[in-house]
Amino acid sequence: MNNFGLSLFCIGIMLTLIMPSFTDGMKIEVIYGSKYSHIEVNEKDTVATLKAKIEKIDELGNIPIQKQVLFNEITESVLADEKTMDEYGIGEGDMIYLEVVSDIYYFPIDVSYGSRQTIVWVKRTDTVKDLKKKIANFDKLGNIPIQKQVLTKEITWNSWVDLIDDQKTIDEYGIGEGQNVFVLLDEFQFFVEYKEQMYPINVKAMTTIKEVKEKMKEITGIPAEKQTLSHFNYAKIYDHSRLINYMKEDMPFLIMSDGSGITVWWWTNHFWEFFVINVNGTDTVATVKQKIREINKQRHKSELNGAIIKLSKCDFHCKYAKALEDKKTMDEYGIGEGKTIHMKVLYWEEIWDESSSPSSSAAVADGSDFHIHVLYGSARRTVWVKGMDTVQTLKHKVRRFMEWDWQCKFGDISLFKHPFRAGINELVDNEKTMDEYDIKEGDIIESLDAKRLC
Incomplete structure (x- = not known):
């Protein structure tokens, strides 16, 4: 090989050795507030290596x-020091956000314990143990000791992620602003x-x-497969x-039946009442209402005279279930042993008085009930x-809720x-009606005065 060929061979070897440093190198953008800098990194560089480079950059403040x-632009998750650019999928031109421990962004999450709820301010780097310490300091949540707390995050109804590792950060558990964390004992x-x-x-x-069910089998002797459990807001319990x-109340409980009869839930002033009645498939809704009146007479010495009973059936969430028609049977509604229905009682103050009906031809409703939501203060x-129903009738009903729920004393107001x-x-x-104002099922009526009258 002549000298020229040898020289080319040596140059080729040198290029082969140095090429990886060019091909593996890339520039990313690091952003800190209004400041930014382009930093050259290798795909095998760790986050710790990147931090060391950031420390030397004057425009970012050393x-x-x-x-x-450091946070990933796409996932907004904290980057772990030991992981590489390649593991995070960080490539040419990607943006990384920098925050400083002294000015890390705090955000609110909702924390619930039974029916109690409060807002807790946290930062992404807080550990589960840090969150437990904050929860323990809240009087509103009962100052639950850290060692008795079990935290869980709701993903969807009946789907949870348990925060079992005290050393993990809330960011690692994917907890972001406005999300719900539940406290259990x-x-x-x-x-x-x-x-x-x-x-x-x-x-x-x-x-x-x-x-x-297994625990109730030990107590009552009823086999688990014959037990039916119900909750006032959920007909189906899996x-x-x-x-x-089912623990959104201060005293959580379920109702158990042995498969005979149907369970009736009834909201009475400040609490839920429930009872089990036996029905036949051929019983009409009107017949069941009469049975309810008889049971109520035995319990409370009252047949609910002067009141209208509304029954509703629900298959999952019972809050907005539609009323059952008096002429239809239990079989027609598929209501049988072990099922759950809801009862609502309308007293005379809530019943429409036809003598006060306006003469307007717009009031053409068929008289059937529908629900609306009223926002009053919080x-x-x-x-x-x-x-x-007129607006005045609606206000009568709202006033009744205020007297019941908030113990308002109106006087001359x-x-x-x-x-x-x-x-x-x-x-x-x-004097205008719901029809005249075109108010429909599920509409929201809002108070224009944020202050309560009591």
Whole structure:
């Protein structure tokens, strides 16, 4: 080989050796507030290596490594020091966001314990243990000791992620602004009602309905497969469901039946009442209502005279179930042994008086009930109305809720002067009907005065 050929061979070897450093190198953009810098990295560089480079950059403020927190542009998750650019899929031109420990962004999450709820401010780098410490300091949540807390995050109804590692950050668990975290106790008492007797059972945070049935089998002797459990807001309760689904009350409980009769839930002033009645498939809704009146007479010495009973059936969430028609039978509605229905009682103050009906031809509703939502201050209530109900009638119903729920004492204060709004339309005429204001099922009526009258 002549000298020229040898020289070319040597140059080729040298290019082969140095080419990887060019091909593997790439530039990314690091952003810190209004500042930014383009930094050259290798796909095998770790996040710790990138932090070391950032520390040397004047335009970013020479921020010490230990104060740096880096976030991925796409996932907004904290980048772990030991992982590489390649593992995070960071490539040419990608953006990385830099925050400093002293000015890390705090954001609110909702934390619930039973029916109690509060907002807790956290940062992405807070660990589960840090969150537990904050929860323990909240009087509103009962100052639950750290060692008794079990935290879980709701993904969808009946789908949860348990925060079992105290050292993991809330960012690693995917908890972001406005998300819900539920507090359970490592062990607590839960109540099951059976034949008018309340049974306390000791359960753990992750206990399922199937496990509850096994415990009730030990107490009552009724096989788990013959037990039917119901909750006032959910007709179907699945064996694989966890108790947390039914724990939005300070004293959580379920109703158990042995498969005979149907369970009736009834909201009475400040609490839920329930009872089991036996029905036949050929019983009409009107017949069932009469049975309910007879049971109520035995319990409360009252047949609910002067009141209208509305029954509704629900297959999943019972809050907005439609009323059952009096002439139809249980078979027609598919209501049988072990099923659950809801009862609503309309007293005379809530019943439409036809003598006060306006003469307007617009009031042409068929008299059937539908529900609307009334927002009053920070409260939200569901109110059942008719198309021919006037605004004044609606205000009577809202006043009744206020007296019940908030123990308002009105004295000479007139609720009729209090304005309401449906969408952009103010309900200024007390004599106009729901139909005339074109108010439909599920509409929201808002109070224009944020202050309560009591």
